[in-house]
Amino acid sequence: MPDPVIVPESPTLFDWAGGHEALVKLLTIFYGHVLEDPLLEPVFRGMDPDHPKHVAVWLGEVFGGPAEYSASHGGHAHMVGRHLGRGITEEQRRRWVTLLLDAADEAGLPDDPEFRASFAGYLEWGSRLAVIFSAPGAEPDPHEPVPRWDWAKPPWQPPSA
Numbered sequence: 001m002p003d004p005v006i007v008p009e010s011p012t013l014f015d016w017a018g019g020h021e022a023l024v025k026l027l028t029i030f031y032g033h034v035l036e037d038p039l040l041e042p043v044f045r046g047m048d049p050d051h052p053k054h055v056a057v058w059l060g061e062v063f064g065g066p067a068e069y070s071a072s073h074g075g076h077a078h079m080v081g082r083h084l085g086r087g088i089t090e091e092q093r094r095r096w097v098t099l100l101l102d103a104a105d106e107a108g109l110p111d112d113p114e115f116r117a118s119f120a121g122y123l124e125w126g127s128r129l130a131v132i133f134s135a136p137g138a139e140p141d142p143h144e145p146v147p148r149w150d151w152a153k154p155p156w157q158p159p160s161a
């Protein structure tokens with residue numbers, strides 16, 4: 001009988017990114033730039049000082065880390081509630097995504113094509129939902145779970161059998 005082929009599990013995007021500390025570093029750098037940006041500063045002027053950490057916890061859960069945002073931060077409903085009525089424009093959304101992609105370089109997140117494609121894919125999807133949630137009269141379903149995001153393309157191919 002041939003030896004069984006052991007296929008290692010793909011790491012989560014959370015682990016690949018460097019875990020919670022790496023995400024806190026990313027979001028701290030990012031919101032520093034947001035507050036210097038003429039288009040985004042008015043939106044975030046009064047933000048909670050812990051906002052960068054909260055979004056780091058959110059991203060950690062989305063990327064396959066601990067379900068901490070669901071457990072201690074109010075889950076999907078809380079995130080949605082923070083965007084309601086804000087009327088985020090397409091121009092603001094695009095700047096938000098661009099600054100976060102720039103911050104990923106500055107924070108030293110992995111820059112392999114597979115990770116960055118997966119990361120950028122989530123930001124594009126999530127930020128477009130934030131625009132929809134924030135539009136006048138929007139009534140998003142508050143009962144949805146925190147989404148999970150996976151590799152658009154795995155970081156490596158398992159050995160062929």
Ligand code: HEM
Nearest residue numbers: 043047048051054058079082088092093096123126127130
């Ligand atoms: C992938 C896209 C996005 C994600 C994952 C995200 C995530 C979050 C989360 C988790 C919160 C709540 C934080 C908490 O628990 O206190 C939040 C709040 C907020 N978000 Fe977003 N967001 C996204 C896009 C955007 C965009 C594009 C804008 C505007 C340009 C925006 C503006 C805000 C504002 C103003 C708050 C409230 C901040 C405060 O007062 O503390 N978000 N977001």
